[in-house]
Amino acid sequence: MATPGTNPIVTFDGVHKTFGRFRALNGVSLSVGRGERIVICGPSGSGKSTLVRCINRLEAIDSGRLTVDGIDLDGDVRAIRAVRRKTAMVFQSLNLFPHLTALGNAAFAPESALGLSRGEAEARAMRYLARVHVLDQADKYPGQLSGGQQQRVAIARALAMEPEILLFDEPTSALDPEMTREVLDAMIEIAREGRTMIVVTHEMGFARAVADRILFMDGGEIVEDAPPSAFFEAPRQERTRAFLAQILGH
Amino acid sequence: MGPTDAAIRPAGSARPLAWLRANFFGSIPSSLMSLALLAALAATLPDLVRWALVDSVWRTADPAVCRTAGGACWAVIGEKYRVMLFGTYPFDQHWRGYAMMAIVLTLVGVSTVRRLWSGALLIAWGVGLSAAMVLQFGGFAGLARVPTSLWGGLPLTLAIFLGTVLGGFPLAVLLALGRQSRLPVVRALSIGFIETVRGVPLVNILFVAALLFPLFMPAGVNFDKLLRAQVGMLIFFAAYTAESVRGGLQAVPHSQYEAADSLGVSYWERTLKIVLPQALRIAIPAVVNDVIRAFKNTSVLVIIGLLDLLGGTMAALEDPRWTRFYVEAYLFVAALYFLFCFSLSQYSQKLETEMKTGRNY
Numbered sequence: 141m142a143t144p145g146t147n148p149i150v151t152f153d154g155v156h157k158t159f160g161r162f163r164a165l166n167g168v169s170l171s172v173g174r175g176e177r178i179v180i181c182g183p184s185g186s187g188k189s190t191l192v193r194c195i196n197r198l199e200a201i202d203s204g205r206l207t208v209d210g211i212d213l214d215g216d217v218r219a220i221r222a223v224r225r226k227t228a229m230v231f232q233s234l235n236l237f238p239h240l241t242a243l244g245n246a247a248f249a250p251e252s253a254l255g256l257s258r259g260e261a262e263a264r265a266m267r268y269l270a271r272v273h274v275l276d277q278a279d280k281y282p283g284q285l286s287g288g289q290q291q292r293v294a295i296a297r298a299l300a301m302e303p304e305i306l307l308f309d310e311p312t313s314a315l316d317p318e319m320t321r322e323v324l325d326a327m328i329e330i331a332r333e334g335r336t337m338i339v340v341t342h343e344m345g346f347a348r349a350v351a352d353r354i355l356f357m358d359g360g361e362i363v364e365d366a367p368p369s370a371f372f373e374a375p376r377q378e379r380t381r382a383f384l385a386q387i388l389g390h
Numbered sequence: 391m392g393p394t395d396a397a398i399r400p401a402g403s404a405r406p407l408a409w410l411r412a413n414f415f416g417s418i419p420s421s422l423m424s425l426a427l428l429a430a431l432a433a434t435l436p437d438l439v440r441w442a443l444v445d446s447v448w449r450t451a452d453p454a455v456c457r458t459a460g461g462a463c464w465a466v467i468g469e470k471y472r473v474m475l476f477g478t479y480p481f482d483q484h485w486r487g488y489a490m491m492a493i494v495l496t497l498v499g500v501s502t503v504r505r506l507w508s509g510a511l512l513i514a515w516g517v518g519l520s521a522a523m524v525l526q527f528g529g530f531a532g533l534a535r536v537p538t539s540l541w542g543g544l545p546l547t548l549a550i551f552l553g554t555v556l557g558g559f560p561l562a563v564l565l566a567l568g569r570q571s572r573l574p575v576v577r578a579l580s581i582g583f584i585e586t587v588r589g590v591p592l593v594n595i596l597f598v599a600a601l602l603f604p605l606f607m608p609a610g611v612n613f614d615k616l617l618r619a620q621v622g623m624l625i626f627f628a629a630y631t632a633e634s635v636r637g638g639l640q641a642v643p644h645s646q647y648e649a650a651d652s653l654g655v656s657y658w659e660r661t662l663k664i665v666l667p668q669a670l671r672i673a674i675p676a677v678v679n680d681v682i683r684a685f686k687n688t689s690v691l692v693i694i695g696l697l698d699l700l701g702g703t704m705a706a707l708e709d710p711r712w713t714r715f716y717v718e719a720y721l722f723v724a725a726l727y728f729l730f731c732f733s734l735s736q737y738s739q740k741l742e743t744e745m746k747t748g749r750n751y
């Protein structure tokens with residue numbers, strides 16, 4: 141397991157991001173080591189989504205510096221494409237491509253973005269559909285799948301890019317509890333493989349089981365950044381304690 | 391019809407009286423309407439039937455027979471259909487027009503069956519359209535050359551229509567994409583083109599195409615009149631259809647763009663494989679509307695002196711012996727237009743329900 145700061149794969153350095161006059165990220169500095177698993181939590185509107193969406197440049201930062209696997213995300217188009225091929229994202233909204241089968245969803249980017257042949261892309265897609273236990277659904281369209289199955293296909297779609305970094309933005313918050321379980325189980329399995337993962341979630345059981353570090357965000361800032369034991373037993377900030385009390389129902 | 395009619399309507403024709411009452415005499419206004427309609431039918435229908443069916447003449451080479459009969463002279467169709475269907479195309483070459491239409495209509499018919507959509511069908515279109523062109527132009531494979539100035543009738547209508555749709559649709563998609571482009575120049579050009587063309591009547595565009603283009607051309611360059619009309623029809627269709635396609639594009643959720651972007655695919659991969667397949671499905675009804683309108687718009691070509699189906703009919707009626715039976719001739723042409731447009735609209739409805747209930751979406 142990598143320790144924070146050594147061989148970082150993602151670095152934020154004084155990053156600001158505003159929407160109009162609203163400061164979504166307010167001077168964020170963060171270093172994520174290769175292979176680290178980071179869980180981000182915090183109240184709604186605190187900037188969690190914005191932070192992960194900056195990493196694959198779905199949002200452009202206003203100031204500061206952001207590098208991903210040594211590539212400076214400064215607006216250069218080729219740098220953006222390169223970073224997007226090193227990262228893959230699972231969204232909260234189940235946004236599979238509705239006109240493609242599960243297999244087509246997972247094979248699309250390996251073929252289109254990575255230049256694999258159709259056959260190679262599909263073989264790879266099958267492998268990752270199997271990894272998240274939806275291989276038997278390969279020929280179905282998203283509209284024919286349950287929410288949990290859809291989200292696992294979305295994970296397979298992300299994995300099929302074989303990315304350096306996996307990003308998750310509240311992957312289970314649109315799902316029923318039973319489906320949440322199956323998706324979290326799949327994510328836990330993947331976490332064992334040593335890929336860098338940055339996960340926005342309020343599933344504290346998952347955080348405890350998987351995270352190397354847990355970040356607590358509030359008001360566009362990282363308020364707390366600690367390993368799970370310290371994060372849960374001895375949070376340093378009052379805001380973190382209040383949030384934990386609320387979310388854990390103390 | 392009231393909201394209750396579905397509930398009241400009996401399952402079969404078991405209670406026709408109840409059905410009649412529910413649908414036509416359910417309330418006082420409804421009863422009055424029904425009675426007025428009945429009165430109108432009673433006043434016109436007998437005359438119409440007598441004119442169209444009883445006193446009518448179906449076959450004769452002598453217009454005098456029609457005149458004495460006093461009813462509809464359907465014989466004008468039998469006597470004049472060759473000119474109506476083929477205009478000034480050389481008479482002994484009309485078989486080429488028939489063959490051309492058979493090819494084109496077969497292609498269109500086969501293409502309505504979704505199961506048959508494949509690469510082979512595309513090849514069939516390529517081969518079929520080439521054959522149709524060879525048949526129309528001639529000067530090849532032993533066929534006499536027929537200058538486009540002699541083209542006419544239904545083959546001309548179909549040729550212009552196909553050229554308009556097949557050439558105009560890709561242009562429409564490009565214009566719709568251009569209108570959403572992040573590049574200001576592309577966006578401005580697309581909007582300028584679309585709005586300019588949509589702001590001008592079709593006839594006007596055709597006049598510009600027919601009269602103005604030659605002025606800008608260097609002397610001696612003969613820009614074929616048919617081609618000019620084709621270009622005019624095509625850009626008109628493209629401008630309108632671009633707006634229909636834009637409607638489809640706007641209905642594709644932003645999250646689809648983000649999902650594709652997050653996977654690092656290029657603009658064109660995203661557009662061709664993710665956005666357009668979804669947008670075009672949504673746009674189908676609107677686009678089919680544009681296609682139907684394009685078919686009917688071909689009748690405007692007569693104004694710039696091209697003998698399309700309607701023009702051919704007008705030419706046929708110039709024969710003084712038959713001129714007075716123009717109503718029958720125009721009814722026949724109207725039936726042809728209707729047949730074509732109605733089939734298109736039926737097909738689009740079928741396509742829509744197929745896509746709604748279809749397992750693949």
Ligand SMILES: Nc1ncnc2c1ncn2[C@@H]1O[C@H](COP(=O)(O)OP(=O)(O)O)[C@@H](O)[C@H]1O
Pocket residue numbers: 159160162163164182183184185186187188189190191
């Ligand atoms: N595209 C946007 N336009 C305007 N405001 C936005 C946009 N995206 C996010 N915001 C605002 O930025 C703030 C942070 O959003 P977000 O990062 O989504 O928070 P979180 O994921 O923690 O709930 C929110 O107040 C939100 O309203």
Ligand SMILES: [Mg+2]
Pocket residue numbers: 188189190309310
């Ligand atoms: Mg969020």
